[in-house]
Amino acid sequence: MKFGTIGHLIDEKTIDLIPKNWVNEKYIVSPEMDIKGTKGHLIVLKKTAKEVMNLPKEEIRQIILDAAIYAQNEYRIDLIQLGALTTSVTSGGNWLINQPEYKGYITHGDSYTAAVTCQAVNKILEIKKEKSMDLSLAIVGAYGIIGEAISKKLASLFKKTILIGPKIEKLYDLTNKINGNYEISTDLRTNNADAIITATNHPAALLDSQNLKKNAIVIDVSQPPNLSMEICINRPDVIRVDGGIVNFPADYPIPGLPKGKILACIAELIMQALEDENKNHINSINLKHLNKTEKWAKKHGFELKELTNFGFTI
Numbered sequence: 123m124k125f126g127t128i129g130h131l132i133d134e135k136t137i138d139l140i141p142k143n144w145v146n147e148k149y150i151v152s153p154e155m156d157i158k159g160t161k162g163h164l165i166v167l168k169k170t171a172k173e174v175m176n177l178p179k180e181e182i183r184q185i186i187l188d189a190a191i192y193a194q195n196e197y198r199i200d201l202i203q204l205g206a207l208t209t210s211v212t213s214g215g216n217w218l219i220n221q222p223e224y225k226g227y228i229t230h231g232d233s234y235t236a237a238v239t240c241q242a243v244n245k246i247l248e249i250k251k252e253k254s255m256d257l258s259l260a261i262v263g264a265y266g267i268i269g270e271a272i273s274k275k276l277a278s279l280f281k282k283t284i285l286i287g288p289k290i291e292k293l294y295d296l297t298n299k300i301n302g303n304y305e306i307s308t309d310l311r312t313n314n315a316d317a318i319i320t321a322t323n324h325p326a327a328l329l330d331s332q333n334l335k336k337n338a339i340v341i342d343v344s345q346p347p348n349l350s351m352e353i354c355i356n357r358p359d360v361i362r363v364d365g366g367i368v369n370f371p372a373d374y375p376i377p378g379l380p381k382g383k384i385l386a387c388i389a390e391l392i393m394q395a396l397e398d399e400n401k402n403h404i405n406s407i408n409l410k411h412l413n414k415t416e417k418w419a420k421k422h423g424f425e426l427k428e429l430t431n432f433g434f435t436i
Contacts, residue, residue, distance in 0.1 A: 125162030125395035126193040127231075127388050128186060129205030131170045132346045132378070139377040140166070149189060154197075157372050158422075160395045164376075164388070165193055167208075171325040171346050174207045182211050183218075190224045200400075203231045203391035206345040210323040214267055215404030229394060229403040231387025234415035234424075235366040236271035236407055238386040239319060239343050241426045242363050243276065246339055249429070249436075250361075252316075260284040260315035262329075263322035264306075265292040268343060270299070271407040272319055278302035284311055317341070319365070320348035329353065334360050341365045345385075351432050364430045371423030380433040384424070393418040 131137055137150070144150050150166035167174075167189060174182055186208050193199040202224075204215050209230040212218045219228050247254060257280055263269040264285035273296060277283040283304040287293050293306040310333055312318045317339040322328060328348040329340065336359050342349050343365030354362050370376070370384035379385070394403070397418060403411060419425060429436045 123160065123200045123395045123398050123400070124198055125160065125201045125203070125391050126197060126199035127162075127164050127203040127205050127391055128167065128189050128193070128208055129164065130167045130174050130208060133170050133172075136170075136378065137168075141377070149192065152374075155372070155374050157392055158396060160392070162199065162392065162395060163193070163197055165189060171207055174211060175323065175325045179211060186212060187218060187221050187224065190218060190221075190226075194224060194226055200226045201229065201391065201395050202226060203229050203387060205231070205385075205387060207323055207325065209267065214406070215402070219402055219404060227400060227402050229391055230267060231385075231390040231403075232267045233271070233403060233407045233412040234390035234393070234419065235343065235386040236268045236275070237412050237416050237419075238368055238426050239268070239272055239321070239341060239365045240275050242341050242365055242429060243317065243319070245426065245429055246341070246361065246363055246436075247317075250339070254279045255281055257316035258282045258284070258314065260286060260312040260318045262286045262310065262312065262318065262320045262348065263344070265289070265296045266321055266323065267405070267407060269319075269321040270296060271409065271412060272321060273300050274409065276319075277304050280317075284315060286311060312338075320344045321365075322348055324348060327353075331357055337361075339363070347432075354431060361436065362431045363436065364432065367430065368419070368424050368426050380430065383430075383433070386424075389419070389424040390415050393422055393424065396422055 152164040215228045259280040264273050265287045278301040285306045312333045319341045321343045327350040340362045366386040
């Protein structure tokens with residue numbers, strides 16, 4: 123099974139991080155990667171996060187479909203991972219899988235991302251010698267694909283959890299799927315939370331200093347990040363943790379990431395190809411599959427080791 127990811131630029135400056143030989147007329151395509159005999163490419167749209175979210179839905183979906191067909195026809199890719207906001211604009215991948223021109227399998231890779239995020243929460247609490255049941259947690263983007271899985275796994279472990287999202291009816295739906303002491307809010311009510319997880323499709327930094335209590339912990343899963351480096355510099359009491367980044371057991375530098383690191387969503391893509399699993403993993407996360415990705419990770423050497431903030435070890 124041959125793998126490929128379809129991503130996009132974070133912003134206009136991102137292309138400066140990409141080797142010139144990756145850039146062709148239509149796409150940014152990595153040289154072929156070979157992971158234990160399983161091969162694939164990273165394919166990046168020449169669109170920024172803002173463009174992905176702001177273009178008419180029909181237009182950006184067609185651009186993503188064209189890229190999937192290009193991957194299929196030019197590189198014989200069997201399994202595509204929808205990276206970052208390409209998942210959001212294709213309804214969790216559901217739209218793309220229903221397009222007859224694309225014949226392969228699709229994953230959003232968010233199952234392992236959610237698993238790694240929960241691991242990061244546990245690890246930072248261990249470092250700080252804090253117990254979750256003494257703390258309040260805010261999950262921003264709580265009913266999204268990643269947020270929903272995190273809410274299911276973590277809400278019952280904290281003293282109180284604030285589930286945050288813009289649509290009240292979706293928040294109410296989420297409460298039918300979780301346990302624990304929780305509140306729901308359509309406002310960005312994070313200023314009293316001890317720990318915050320961001321898992322949104324917001325195309326820019328979302329949290330500001332006033333959203334953060336003293337000594338807050340932020341596990342920032344979102345791509346682009348929801349907490350800027352500027353805030354981290356100005357608020358040294360705040361601990362920000364890169365969410366969804368793991369060690370990469372192969373010598374393939376990923377632009378924008380420290381050497382030896384890879385996004386967990388791409389790791390899941392590669393692991394599924396290594397396992398030769400001919401399935402789609404789209405829409406809501408199946409927790410059984412999430413647990414399986416953690417077993418894959420141990421088997422293939424994708425692990426959350428040291429925690430980082432914008433690539434720097436915490």
